[in-house]
Amino acid sequence: MMKQTVVRWTRRQQFLLSLALAGVLLGGCAGVDSRGEVPTVAAVDLSRYVGTWYEIARLPMWFQRHCVDSRAIYTLRSDGAVGVHNECATDAGERDQIEGVATVVDAKTNAKLNVQFDNWFARLFGSSREGNYWILDLDAEYRTALVGTPDRRYLWILARTPQLEEPAYRRLVELSRSxxxxxxxxxRDRRPAP
Known part of the structure; x- marks a missing residue:
């Protein structure tokens, strides 16, 4: 027959446990963004969105830390996903590139995508959270785009041309700030001027 042990907590132990639990709960709330959800564009025509985009500026991911001249090339795949090819010239004069696949998370707008890259990090730790590529702004001619992550950690200002006029850049920066x-x-990317 098993002997049952009754644990009796002193007031001090109860207080310390309550304090620790409150810290855990408050720490979990610290990651919640009180600014609300990031707004996206109303609709994206993926057949117009594919092609080459030049990065004008970014809040970089860790693998972009040495990039000075970046571009992304998107293609439509037969399975409905979007092929992603990112490449950059580095500050050491080398060329880095990575392949990935973007799948639509919000089929109503096509403005929220989940991108998974084919590298050791993704294979080891799995894909990033759903909807990590949100199209926040897209001009009517599909010449400029503003893309960010919903947690506001990463952001990309993109253009179809290697350079972007300063008024257009400022508009996208102010939208991002807002x-x-x-x-x-x-x-900002440091590609040579034409």
Missing amino acids: VGYPVDDLV
Whole structure:
């Protein structure tokens, strides 16, 4: 027959346990963004969105830390997903590239996609959270785009041409600021002028 042990907590132990639980709960709330959901464009025609986009500025992901001249090439795949080819010239004069696949998360707008890259990190730790590529702004001619992550950690200002006129750039920066991205940390690409 098993002997049952009754654990009796002192008031001090109860207080310390309550304090620890409150810390865990508050710590979990710290990751919740109180600014609300990031707004996306109403609709994206993926057949117009595919092609080459030049990165003008970014809040970079870790693998972009050495990039100075980046571009992304998107293609429509037969399975309905979007092929992603990212490449950049690095500050050491080398060329980095990575392949990935973007799947639509919000089929109503096509403005929220989940991108998974084919690299050791993704294979080891799995894909990033759903909807990590949100199209926040897209001009009517599909010449400029603003893309960000819903947690406001990463952001990309993109254009169909290697250079973007300053008024268009400023507009996208101010839009980013208005929805809560830390635009003071933006890194502009340093590609040579034409």
